[in-house]
Amino acid sequence: MPSDRHWRERLPLYWKLVRGDRPIGWLLLLWPTWWGLWLAADGVPPVWPLVVFSLGVWLTRSAGCVINDYADRWLDAGVERTKERPLATGAVSGREALMVFVVLMLVAFALVLTQNRLTVWMSLVGAFLAATYPYLKRHTYLPQVYLGMAFGWGIPMGFAALTGSVPPVAWVLYVANIFWATAYDTWYAMVDREDDIRMGAKSTAILFGEMDLVAQGVLYACTFLALALVGREAGMGGWYWGGLGVALVLVAWEFGLARTRQREECFRAFLHNNWVGLAVFAGIALDLALRPTIAVA
Numbered sequence: 001m002p003s004d005r006h007w008r009e010r011l012p013l014y015w016k017l018v019r020g021d022r023p024i025g026w027l028l029l030l031w032p033t034w035w036g037l038w039l040a041a042d043g044v045p046p047v048w049p050l051v052v053f054s055l056g057v058w059l060t061r062s063a064g065c066v067i068n069d070y071a072d073r074w075l076d077a078g079v080e081r082t083k084e085r086p087l088a089t090g091a092v093s094g095r096e097a098l099m100v101f102v103v104l105m106l107v108a109f110a111l112v113l114t115q116n117r118l119t120v121w122m123s124l125v126g127a128f129l130a131a132t133y134p135y136l137k138r139h140t141y142l143p144q145v146y147l148g149m150a151f152g153w154g155i156p157m158g159f160a161a162l163t164g165s166v167p168p169v170a171w172v173l174y175v176a177n178i179f180w181a182t183a184y185d186t187w188y189a190m191v192d193r194e195d196d197i198r199m200g201a202k203s204t205a206i207l208f209g210e211m212d213l214v215a216q217g218v219l220y221a222c223t224f225l226a227l228a229l230v231g232r233e234a235g236m237g238g239w240y241w242g243g244l245g246v247a248l249v250l251v252a253w254e255f256g257l258a259r260t261r262q263r264e265e266c267f268r269a270f271l272h273n274n275w276v277g278l279a280v281f282a283g284i285a286l287d288l289a290l291r292p293t294i295a296v297a
Contacts, residue, residue, distance in 0.1 A: 014100055017069065017086045018062035024271055025065065028184065030057045031277030032177040033154035035284055036170060039234055040162040043288045049161050052111045053154060059111075063104035064130045064150065070097045071134035081192060105130075119161040126153040137196075141207035144189060148181030169233045176226030180276070183219035186212070187254070187270035191263045213255065220251050227280065236287050243283015247276045 037045040069087045086092035112123040129150035136143035152174045159170040189205035208215040254269040
């Protein structure tokens with residue numbers, strides 16, 4: 001039986017494996033999930049679904065990091081940014097990583113089982129997306145699009161949990177997240193572009209090539225167009241549109257950062273999307289909270 005000393009040595013490695021020291025991925029997954037929950041609830045969602053989905057975000061993101069590193073162990077050792085990851089260095093074995101992945105997904109599924117049947121069935125799709133995403137970069141230049149599909153699946157699931165159905169506005173919001181995630185993960189891919197080309201991996205950054213900034217402009221434009229459609233369909237007011245305005249300014253700042261395509265600046269642009277997601281969420285939450293109530297005679 002493993003000793004206490006054994007676990008004291010292994011747990012920090014597992015924490016690093018699940019990116020516990022890097023919350024940006026959790027936040028980029030949390031914001032669109034909260035967008036969906038607040039819109040589905042028409043305000044602050046009930047406590048337990050909010051707890052389930054917030055914890056589920058952390059668990060599934062952590063599990064996604066583990067399976068990503070497991071799938072990329074052939075690649076990460078040759079990439080400057082990832083060469084010190086536990087699987088790349090051999091500090092954690094592939095078998096250990098798979099065990100951590102299974103435990104995280106089982107805990108997440110246990111939480112989902114407290115929700116309705118539609119949500120449970122939809123969680124299986126989410127698990128499939130999370131588990132298969134890492135293998136896309138070997139076969140397609142569009143893994144960032146698939147990431148958006150995986151990262152945004154909490155949106156239709158949230159509507160399913162709170163309303164028992166997934167209305168069209170939920171799918172439009174989901175599409176908005178796919179465009180947004182593709183854009184911010186392209187900034188991330190631009191950091192690794194030269195390493196990925198050398199190692200034979202694929203990404204939207206490689207696909208777009210010299211047109212990367214133009215493509216990024218199109219992706220963000222589609223994001224805001226979809227969010228505008230959501231706002232119109234949901235009857236959102238000034239606070240929502242103000243949140244989108246702030247988000248638009250933040251995105252413009254990202255283009256200023258990344259215009260030289262330097263690794264450090266592209267990474268900063270990627271990290272900056274946390275504030276974009278927060279701005280959109282703040283607009284949704286404030287608009288719903290401050291709507292005038294109609295007195296009933």
